[in-house]
Amino acid sequence: MNIEHFLADDQLNKQQILDLIALARDIKQQPKGYRYALAGKSVAMIFEKPSLRTHVSFDIGINKLGGHALYLGQQNGKLGERERVSDYAKNLSCYADAIVARVFSHSSIEQLAEHGSVPVINALCDTYHPCQALADFVTLAENFPELEKVKLAYIGDANNVANSLMLMAAIVGVDFTLACPEGFAPEDKVYNKALELSQASGAKLRITNDIAALGPQDALYTDTWISMGDNRNITDVLATFKPFQVDHKLMKITGASIVMHCQPVHLEEEITTELFDSELSVAFQSAENRMWAQNAVLVTLLAD
Ligand code: NVA
Numbered sequence: 001m002n003i004e005h006f007l008a009d010d011q012l013n014k015q016q017i018l019d020l021i022a023l024a025r026d027i028k029q030q031p032k033g034y035r036y037a038l039a040g041k042s043v044a045m046i047f048e049k050p051s052l053r054t055h056v057s058f059d060i061g062i063n064k065l066g067g068h069a070l071y072l073g074q075q076n077g078k079l080g081e082r083e084r085v086s087d088y089a090k091n092l093s094c095y096a097d098a099i100v101a102r103v104f105s106h107s108s109i110e111q112l113a114e115h116g117s118v119p120v121i122n123a124l125c126d127t128y129h130p131c132q133a134l135a136d137f138v139t140l141a142e143n144f145p146e147l148e149k150v151k152l153a154y155i156g157d158a159n160n161v162a163n164s165l166m167l168m169a170a171i172v173g174v175d176f177t178l179a180c181p182e183g184f185a186p187e188d189k190v191y192n193k194a195l196e197l198s199q200a201s202g203a204k205l206r207i208t209n210d211i212a213a214l215g216p217q218d219a220l221y222t223d224t225w226i227s228m229g230d231n232r233n234i235t236d237v238l239a240t241f242k243p244f245q246v247d248h249k250l251m252k253i254t255g256a257s258i259v260m261h262c263q264p265v266h267l268e269e270e271i272t273t274e275l276f277d278s279e280l281s282v283a284f285q286s287a288e289n290r291m292w293a294q295n296a297v298l299v300t301l302l303a304d
Helices: 012-030 053-062 085-095 104-114 130-143 158-173 189-202 233-245 246-253 283-302
Strands: 042-047 068-073 098-102 120-122 151-155 175-179 207-208 219-222 256-259
Touching: 012 158, 012 219, 012 283, 042 085, 042 104, 053 068, 053 219, 053 283, 085 104, 098 104, 098 151, 098 256, 098 283, 104 120, 120 130, 120 151, 120 283, 130 207, 130 219, 151 158, 158 207, 175 283, 189 207, 246 256, 256 283
Parallel strands: 042 068, 042 098, 098 120, 151 175, 151 219, 175 207, 219 256
Antiparallel strands: none
């Protein structure tokens, strides 16, 4: 597969996504077969924001492929302040074979890719979270034998995770409904792109402010109502989003058999504790799949 970077979901076509899902599942099934896939390779990981799953799954995942991961937190100051993002990219390219970056602004990811000479992987930015979406699609493929027949509904804030899921669903051909309060819909640029992609794949794409209008679904997905870097007022947010809490009742009404969450979870906000802790929740399956999905991306970008 010929991909240079992993920056945003819409840079991949359907076959490339299906190939990455298949590769992730193969690495998961027989990790020993990939033990030396990244031998002698180093990956520099920039984190402008906190992380548990992304940091650990990349670090341990790279180790499982025989490579070396280097964590770069904020010890060098904020990205772009002590030195330009372009210089950061050029310097890291002198030593590392790839750059993983979790940043505030998507433009930082674009600059790293533009000015560096090694593959760049987006480990979350304000607009996208493609590693999460890929892991979630691995989880969907594990739970539903015919991925393209899945109906996925995202309930809550149209954030980076929602954008990436919407784009990936549109590319792969998965029906996608997003239910959010008024004023919290996806940005036009991302929505229009997803609409165009869904027309090509045949996926049905729907945005609604009416949670009662979700209709039959296979999987429900939710995420925090306040993302890292958002300055929203918590009291306002809790009041606005309260009707969009995902619970057992919504699972029953929609007929969904699984509930997904990228974590960290805010219990009793976007999801009830009872549902998150129930057997319907595949949050930890997706958390594990983060590592296999990212390893599929790393192998695709870096293996000789
Ligand atoms: N939307 C969340 C995802 C965290 C993994 C955030 O950006 O904070």
